[in-house]
Amino acid sequence: MMVTRAAKVLFGDAHIESAHGAGGKASRRLIEGLLVPCLINDTMSELNDAAYVEAEGRRLAFTADSFVVKPLAFPGGSIGELAINGTVNDLAMGGAKPLALVTTLILEAGLAASELEREVAAMAKAAQRAGVPVVGGDTKVVEHGKADGLYITTAGIGLTDPRLHLSAKNVRPGDQVLLSGPIGDHGITVLLARGELDLEADLTSDTRPLWPFVSTLIDVAAPGLRWMRDPTRGGVATALNELARDAKVAVVLEEEAIPVRPAVRGACEIFGLDPLHIANEGQFLAIVSPEYADTALEALRNVPGGEDARRIGEIQEDPKRVVLARSRYGGTRVIDMLIGDPLPRIC
Amino acid sequence: MMVTRAAKVLFGDAHIESAHGAGGKASRRLIEGLLVPCLINDTMSELNDAAYVEAEGRRLAFTADSFVVKPLAFPGGSIGELAINGTVNDLAMGGAKPLALVTTLILEAGLAASELEREVAAMAKAAQRAGVPVVGGDTKVVEHGKADGLYITTAGIGLTDPRLHLSAKNVRPGDQVLLSGPIGDHGITVLLARGELDLEADLTSDTRPLWPFVSTLIDVAAPGLRWMRDPTRGGVATALNELARDAKVAVVLEEEAIPVRPAVRGACEIFGLDPLHIANEGQFLAIVSPEYADTALEALRNVPGGEDARRIGEIQEDPKRVVLARSRYGGTRVIDMLIGDPLPRIC
Numbered sequence: 001m002m003v004t005r006a007a008k009v010l011f012g013d014a015h016i017e018s019a020h021g022a023g024g025k026a027s028r029r030l031i032e033g034l035l036v037p038c039l040i041n042d043t044m045s046e047l048n049d050a051a052y053v054e055a056e057g058r059r060l061a062f063t064a065d066s067f068v069v070k071p072l073a074f075p076g077g078s079i080g081e082l083a084i085n086g087t088v089n090d091l092a093m094g095g096a097k098p099l100a101l102v103t104t105l106i107l108e109a110g111l112a113a114s115e116l117e118r119e120v121a122a123m124a125k126a127a128q129r130a131g132v133p134v135v136g137g138d139t140k141v142v143e144h145g146k147a148d149g150l151y152i153t154t155a156g157i158g159l160t161d162p163r164l165h166l167s168a169k170n171v172r173p174g175d176q177v178l179l180s181g182p183i184g185d186h187g188i189t190v191l192l193a194r195g196e197l198d199l200e201a202d203l204t205s206d207t208r209p210l211w212p213f214v215s216t217l218i219d220v221a222a223p224g225l226r227w228m229r230d231p232t233r234g235g236v237a238t239a240l241n242e243l244a245r246d247a248k249v250a251v252v253l254e255e256e257a258i259p260v261r262p263a264v265r266g267a268c269e270i271f272g273l274d275p276l277h278i279a280n281e282g283q284f285l286a287i288v289s290p291e292y293a294d295t296a297l298e299a300l301r302n303v304p305g306g307e308d309a310r311r312i313g314e315i316q317e318d319p320k321r322v323v324l325a326r327s328r329y330g331g332t333r334v335i336d337m338l339i340g341d342p343l344p345r346i347c
Numbered sequence: 348m349m350v351t352r353a354a355k356v357l358f359g360d361a362h363i364e365s366a367h368g369a370g371g372k373a374s375r376r377l378i379e380g381l382l383v384p385c386l387i388n389d390t391m392s393e394l395n396d397a398a399y400v401e402a403e404g405r406r407l408a409f410t411a412d413s414f415v416v417k418p419l420a421f422p423g424g425s426i427g428e429l430a431i432n433g434t435v436n437d438l439a440m441g442g443a444k445p446l447a448l449v450t451t452l453i454l455e456a457g458l459a460a461s462e463l464e465r466e467v468a469a470m471a472k473a474a475q476r477a478g479v480p481v482v483g484g485d486t487k488v489v490e491h492g493k494a495d496g497l498y499i500t501t502a503g504i505g506l507t508d509p510r511l512h513l514s515a516k517n518v519r520p521g522d523q524v525l526l527s528g529p530i531g532d533h534g535i536t537v538l539l540a541r542g543e544l545d546l547e548a549d550l551t552s553d554t555r556p557l558w559p560f561v562s563t564l565i566d567v568a569a570p571g572l573r574w575m576r577d578p579t580r581g582g583v584a585t586a587l588n589e590l591a592r593d594a595k596v597a598v599v600l601e602e603e604a605i606p607v608r609p610a611v612r613g614a615c616e617i618f619g620l621d622p623l624h625i626a627n628e629g630q631f632l633a634i635v636s637p638e639y640a641d642t643a644l645e646a647l648r649n650v651p652g653g654e655d656a657r658r659i660g661e662i663q664e665d666p667k668r669v670v671l672a673r674s675r676y677g678g679t680r681v682i683d684m685l686i687g688d689p690l691p692r693i694c
Contacts, residue, residue, distance in 0.1 A: 009464065016458040021488025030486060034460075038467045039450070039474075039481050051483035053447040055506060056405045064411065064502045065485045066451040068493075100400040103386070104413040104500050106453070111363040113381075117356065120385045127386075134386050136398035138412045139377060141368025142692060146415075146495045151487075153451050155411045155502030159402060345489060 008037030017341075023233025023279070024338025049229065050094030052160065059162070061096030063087060064155035070345040072119065072149050074193035076185075076204025080122030082281060082347055083152040085207050086232070088130045092214040093228045093284060095166050096158030098132040103154045105139045108147035119150065130209035132156070163222035168246035170226045175315040176293035177251060178286045180213055180300060181206070181308040183236055184264035187278035190346050192267070199270065201263035206282035213303050217286060220299045224292025230284040232347055234338040237276035239285055240323045241337040248320050253313035253335070255325040276325075277338045279346045287315065355384030364688075370580025370626070371685025396576065397441030399507065406509070408443035410434060411502035417692040419466065419496050421540035423532075423551025427469030429628060429694055430499035432554050433579070435477045439558040440575045440631065442513050442565065443505030445479040450501045452486045455494035466497065477556035479503070510569035515593035517573045522662040523640035524598060525633045527560060527647060528553070528655040530583055531611035534625035537693050539614065546617065548610035553629035560650050564633060567646045571639025577631040579694055581685040584623035586632055587670045588684040595667050600660035600682070602672040623672075624685045626693045634662065 011033035019026035050063035067083040083103065091098045103123065107116065127134050185206040192201055210230060217225055227247075231239040236258070240251045260268075260275045268275050282305075288296045293311060300309040323335040358380035366373035397410035414430040430450065438445045450470065454463065474481050532553040539548060557577060564572055574594075578586040583605070587598045607615075607622045615622050629652075635643045640658060647656040670682040 011460060011464070013460055015456075015460060016454045016463060016488060017456050018488050018490070021454065021486055027486065034464060035452075035467060035484065035486070038464070039471045040483065051447070051449060053482060053504065055402065055407065055446060055504075058403045060402065060407075060504070062447055062449055062502075062504060063483060064449040064451050064500065066453050066487045066500060068453060068487045068489050099402060100398070100409055102398060102409055102411040102502060104411050105382075106413050106415060106498055107363045107368065109362075109364050113358060113360055113362060116363060117358070117381060117385070120382060124386050135400060136387065136410060137382065139368055139374065139382065140413045140415045140498075140692075141363060141365050141688075142415050142495065142498075143365070145492065148489065148493045151453055151489075151498070153411065153413060153500035153502075155409075155449060155500075157400065157402070157407070157409060157504060345487075 009034055018344045019341040022338060022341035022344065024238055049090035050096060059160040061091050061094040061158040061160050063090040064153060065090060066151060066153040067347055068151050068345050069190060069347050070148060071193055072115065074190050074205055076189060077207040078119060078122050079152055080119035081126045081207050083154045084123050084126035084130060085209050085281060086347060087154040087156040088132060089210045089230045091156050091158035092211040093230050094160065095164040096160045098130060098156055098158045098211060100135045101127065101132055101154055101156045102136040103134055103152060104137055106147055106151040107139065107141045108144060108149055109141055110144045111149055116150065130211060161218050164218060164225060166225065166227055168227055168243055171243065171247040171249060171287050171315055173249060173315050173317040174290050175226055175287050176290060176311055177253065177313040178288055178297055178300065179258065179310050179312045180283045180306060182259040182261050183280055183283060184260060184268065184275040184278035186281040187343050187346050188264045188267045191343055199267065201267060203263045206280055208282035208305065210284050213300055213306055216299050216303050217296055221288060221292040221296040224289035224296065225286060226289065227287040228284055230280065232279050232281060235277040235279060236285065237274065237323065237335045238337045244323050245321045250316040250319050251313060251323045252316050253325040256328045257310050257312045259308050259310055273342055276335055281347065356381055365691045366688040369685060369688035369691065371585055396437035397443060406507040408438050408441040408505040408507050410437040411500060412437060413498060413500040414694055415498050415692050416537060416694050417495060418540055419462065421537050421552055423536060424554040425466060425469050426499055427466035428473045428554050430501045431470050431473035431477060432556050432628060433694060434501040434503040435479060436557045436577045438503050438505035439561040440577050441507065442511040443507045445477060445503055445505045445558060447480055447482045448474065448501055448503045449483040450481055450499060451484055453494055453498040454486065454488045455491060455496055456488055457491045458496055463497065477558065508565050511565060511572060513572065513574055515574055515590055518590065518594040518596060518634050518662055520596060520662050520664040521637050522573055522634050523637060523658055524660040525635055525644055525647065526605065526657050526659045527630045527653060529606040529608050530627055530630060531607060531615065531622040531625035533628040534690050534693050535611045535614045538690055546614065548614060550610045553627055555629035555652065557631050560647055560653055563646050563650050564643055568635060568639040568643040571636035571643065572633065573636065574634040575631055577627065579626050579628060582624040582626060583632065584621065584670065584682045585684045591670050592668045597663040597666050598660060598670045599663050600672040603675045604657050604659045606655050606657055620689055623682055628694060
């Protein structure tokens, strides 16, 4: 069941640094060089947001995420809300209706009970909105100075829809790239909420449950739905680079078609960031076969909150394993994965 | 599905402190006063180690625990091994065969990669021993000084055995209390490993997977098996007080019958601790109906590592909600839950 160490560990970094948690290239190095070869069942060939487990003839999705966002609360959301939506969304991206959550808290001694109560209430509200019960949990306390207020981990199980066969391996040239709405809101909101920068913007996190969108897509376009991913850490660029690599295809984006709010674009220009690298907590990418693309897009736009969904590009045969963006002037640039960690502790 | 705030929040402490994570009275106050009324699905009436989820007509057990033990490694185990066994054991205590685990890491920037690799290898080895695959995970990195090396959270799902009906509500006067082996080894080992005390002992943590014992008990005594619990934080005293309260019975222990190694007893005497309050990571309590008690005990003793299993007491009608210990001289003392946090970060 497990693979042995000597054969596969390729992680050569001496120490853990911020970038190993940023969702970009360094994270890949850690995950693929150390964690997967040592730990993960080697029958799991693709690294998806949720793993699949066969239980009594039915396919369950199973996932867990830890949340360490700083600050704990920010415009439009807080760690408690992220901790529910993030896990619900990992299940949704696996094509699974959320069935139950369990949550664990690591609390720093000295945390105000009122802050904890606020976050627990935020979790309860988010779970209610997502229609999923929290059925259990665990609490640990560490000394003052050994955490940062609170860290939350949420695990979730969901029931996969038998009509779906989601896998990068099913993605084909000609497939269309759909995006549910404007990108970068979450990352830039959290960055500004830290107050370290003398910049304000009328911007809120996009955190929300994605299951309503996915459920609709399954109803109208299940046979054409190939792959989904919510572009959190590392942003759209990293998610699509992983797809290009896993599917051995090119992802060609129309840069013009990608919705980015002016406040996000402005902040990115000031800080030298690319909106395609900024984390989202309430958007997702779907790869849909050409014959289902129009139906899927129209359905997405009819779900409340999906009005800004767009077709942003397509899958091509070559150049393999590359993400390209075409500008309105006809130029083309290569979009790389995130490198380094410009925005630590974003979720 | 969720209960509203005003009705039930009773948590009056102003700040979180160490004792809220110790598994004793303060933990109860936090869990029952804030977390459960705000967050937990109110169809869940008992707070067990694992929650039950109905999925397609089959009962799944679902659990998650965070691990923050200090130091990361100690004689007989380490955080990685605990993080697998702890979750496997919560499933086992729910009568469920472990099916799959997912694990999340919160890493402190600056952690040596060799330490991480050691713990990941320990997790892999423990998972292999327990016969359960790790199917996925998540990694976050926080700044130096915002964690303590690494914290691990492991979630698990398991399939419950349909022959079992475990609940404090099924416990009856006359039922027998079985214990799988000597208590206090884990807590005292970790305490001594901190090196703050000028004391050495030839002692190792008892961390191990409990499913082999539970599986055997189910085979020979399922109809008589009422309730199980692994007495981790808060020890045997806290676990049995929770049982006495939930089942509205008295638990009467024969103090003499409870196995405690001399090194544990000696350390407890020096520090003014009661072995009944010390955490275990590889022992469990089982309440078994009188007609199955001998069969169950004999079966436990025949599982490798179960040689020291004992009958340590019985359930009586009165005094309700109380745990008593009878000494060999005929005296009786009341055994309370753990109060305060004499041994923080024990798991």
